Amino acid sequence: xxxxxxxxxxxxxxxxxxxxxxxxxxxxxxxxxxxxxxxxxxxxxxxxxxxxxxxxxxxxxxxxxxxxxxxxxxxxxxxxxxxxxxxxxxxxxxxxxxxxxxxx
Numbered sequence: 001x002x003x004x005x006x007x008x009x010x011x012x013x014x015x016x017x018x019x020x021x022x023x024x025x026x027x028x029x030x031x032x033x034x035x036x037x038x039x040x041x042x043x044x045x046x047x048x049x050x051x052x053x054x055x056x057x058x059x060x061x062x063x064x065x066x067x068x069x070x071x072x073x074x075x076x077x078x079x080x081x082x083x084x085x086x087x088x089x090x091x092x093x094x095x096x097x098x099x100x101x102x103x104x
Contacts, residue, residue: 003101004040005059011039014059018098025092027063035059035096043103056104065095 002015008024014035027033037053048054068090076085 001043001101003038003042003057003059005035005038007036014098014101016098016100019064020096020098022094022096023069023091024094025066026094026096029063029066031063032099033061033063033096035061035098041101041103058102059098060100060102061096061098063094064097067093069093
């Protein structure tokens, strides 16, 4: 059993027991959540494809950890023009453990 879900513009292939990292804070640690739109669902060899989403399937999970990723440095440079800019970015994230996939 697996499903493809779309969360915050990203698509994830998930199975019960998997842990995924979503590049956004979608709740608090320990919170039970229902994940985004289910695009595809497979169970017992039978494949269900949404057009564009499946309304009768939902993916449930629990937020295990929230925080910020490592810093990414962005350096802009134009030669001979005395132009240099150094900026950094730390992306928020949520680590989610998939608990179950429910088909109604």
